[in-house]
Amino acid sequence: MSEAQETVETRGDERVDLIKVDTNNDGKPDVWAADTDGDGKADLFQFDTDQDGKVNVTMTDLDEDGTPDQVVDGDGGHPPAA
């Protein structure tokens, strides 16, 4: 983990997790797709790649065209709600 964590820009501030998946069935979600601006479409995607419950990779799709516009290590300043 780097100390100066990058922050990603999101479309809005009202995070709603549309998808939360526990891919390895350890009881903790490891893939998230969230809507931050209330339009019902996911624009923030996060992945816990080492299964410690903390996000390792964050992607935002600012124009919601399905292609990530920004990808950073860590949670990008947007930790998932517990």
Ligand SMILES: [Ca+2]
């Ligand atoms: Ca959205």
Ligand SMILES: [Ca+2]
């Ligand atoms: Ca992790």
Ligand SMILES: [Ca+2]
């Ligand atoms: Ca995009």
